[in-house]
Amino acid sequence: MKFLRIGPAGAERPVLADGAGGYVDLGPVTADIDGAFLASEGPARAAAALAGGRLPRIDVAGLRVGAPIARPGKIVCIGLNYSDHAEETGSPHPEEPVVFMKAPGTVVGPDDTVLIPRGSEKTDYEAELGVVIGAPARYLDSPREAAAVIAGYALSNDVSERAWQHERGGTWDKGKSGETFNPLGPWLVTPDELGDPQAIGLRTRVNGEPRQDGNTARMLFGVHHLVWYLSQFMVLEPGDLVNTGTPAGVAFGANDFPYLAEGDVVEIEGDRLGRQRQVIGRA
The missing domain is CATH 3.90.850.10 (Fumarylacetoacetase-like, C-terminal domain)
Structure with missing residues (x-):
């Protein structure tokens, strides 16, 4: 899987590549791609939501791409x-x-x-x-x-x-x-x-x-x-x-x-x- 964060600096939205050239909104799964998401088996939950069709598609064209993880602890x-x-x-x-x-x-x-x-x-x-x-x-x-x-x-x-x-x-x-x-x-x-x-x-x-x-x-x-x-x-x-x-x-x-x-x-x-x-x- 490929995770992204899209939007203005400090207000990025978590996004997941759908494997078919598009992207889906990870908002129903997590507020951000950060340590808490990663530690709680967030990627597995995101994969299950994608497979179940529970993530809405999102158009990322023209939007700023942020760092793919929120500010790291170190x-x-x-x-x-x-x-x-x-x-x-x-x-x-x-x-x-x-x-x-x-x-x-x-x-x-x-x-x-x-x-x-x-x-x-x-x-x-x-x-x-x-x-x-x-x-x-x-x-x-x-x-x-x-x-x-x-x-x-x-x-x-x-x-x-x-x-x-x-x-x-x-x-x-x-x-x-x-x-x-x-x-x-x-x-x-x-x-x-x-x-x-x-x-x-x-x-x-x-x-x-x-x-x-x-x-x-x-x-x-x-x-x-x-x-x-x-x-x-x-x-x-x-x-x-x-x-x-x-x-x-x-x-x-x-x-x-x-x-x-x-x-x-x-x-x-x-x-x-x-x-x-x-x-x-x-x-």
């Missing part, structure tokens, strides 16, 4: 998780996942404007596979248990300010947490529809120029390993988002790509995850 990110990205930045392959946090308020819709922060020198893009948690994950015994706590997947852009991330001291978080710094969606795709999360192509264009063309097969630590690993250090809650790292081709790499400027157009797509398009503005 966003946990993984750095240097693709072999080619680590190599392009001149970093050794990490022996354990590199973990940092991103402010939950960074999440915006997939086609919303991304704002370069005031004083920014090096705003960058990162196409990523986002993992949305659907059940509490606490001290999982093994990566095999991770599949049971994953509600679905979404295309994620982990926008970054590299000077603040690497040149201003402290942790990476301040270079990752600017407003609008996490376009998400368009869809929350359930695991059965996505298939193997380690076989997803991710591609980025800036002003029509190809920048990233990677595949999750090149992750150093796979999705299930990451969820298991994180559960040893924190409790992952329903509705939380895990950004799993980015492939090579970012401006911070060794390829002389320019950083983002006002007016640039960033387009990101992922196999079975949909597409994003952001016009870059300034705060």
Whole structure:
């Protein structure tokens, strides 16, 4: 299944793709696609309502697409998780996942404007596979248990300010947490529809120029390993988002790509995850 949230920012309506090219209103099932919906077997209830013909059709043409989940409780990110990205930045392959946090308020819709922060020198893009948690994950015994706590997947852009991330001291978080710094969606795709999360192509264009063309097969630590690993250090809650790292081709790499400027157009797509398009503005 594919879940969406449609409408003005802060007033999105939950919507479900009907499998035949249209959409249905999830209002009879839930007020929103959030942690409470995911934790209460909401996707199963939505599937049953769709099969029973109890969901009215909705025309989404011309409507804004919001992030496919309401504001997450936390966003946990993984750095240097693709072999080619680590190599392009001149970093050794990490022996354990590199973990940092991103402010939950960074999440915006997939086609919303991304704002370069005031004083920014090096705003960058990162196409990523986002993992949305659907059940509490606490001290999982093994990566095999991770599949049971994953509600679905979404295309994620982990926008970054590299000077603040690497040149201003402290942790990476301040270079990752600017407003609008996490376009998400368009869809929350359930695991059965996505298939193997380690076989997803991710591609980025800036002003029509190809920048990233990677595949999750090149992750150093796979999705299930990451969820298991994180559960040893924190409790992952329903509705939380895990950004799993980015492939090579970012401006911070060794390829002389320019950083983002006002007016640039960033387009990101992922196999079975949909597409994003952001016009870059300034705060």
